[in-house]
Amino acid sequence: RPFYQSTEFLFMDRTNEEAYAKFISHHFSAYQKKLKTEALESIFEYTRLHTFYVQLLCHKLFTQTEKEISHEVVSRTLHDILIENETYYYGYKNLITEQQWNLLKAIAKEKFVLKINQKDFLNKYDLSASSVQRSIKALEERELIVLETAGYRVYDVFFGLWMSFLF
Helix, strand or coil: CCCCCCCCCCCCCCCCHHHHHHHHHHHHHCCCCEECHHHHHHHHHHHCCCHHHHHHHHHHHHCCCCCEECHHHHHHHHHHHHHHCHHHHHHHHCCCCHHHHHHHHHHHHHCCECCCCCHHHHHHCCCCHHHHHHHHHHHHHCCCEEEECCEEEECCHHHHHHHHHHC
16 A cells, blocks of 8 residues: 555567567576477467566466477467456456447457448448447446557457457
8 A cells, every 4th residue: 555656657568579489488498398489479479479478378388298389289278278267258248238248259359450330340240330339438448458550459368369269
């Protein structure tokens, strides 16, 4: 309590892929574990280079018994993380309306949606333009989606993956 709001916000942009690759490979090799190139590519694709998700996935990978980490090991480990968090993810469904949930699923499946009211997008996911406008605002306020230069995306990277895989 005494330190509440006594610090400044620090923005951390995504780390450079090449720097991350060297850093991760170095730490794995220091313990006689080899990360295949395809495994690193999978890590970066799944995490979108967000530090929290890279660290979480790599930590879980590091605890695996395999000495050689492949794409399959990364996928299996990611699946385990998503299943571990499934209770939380289903909890989000209880906090929002059905229209908001359907829009969130659609965004997750697309990864990024720049033109949210585009006819093709609306038709593909059976969404109405009026409900999308209301839903966007509510989902942004609840920090379930965020608008980036590439478009809207699910804020929690792993939640977005869970939704795109499951639904």
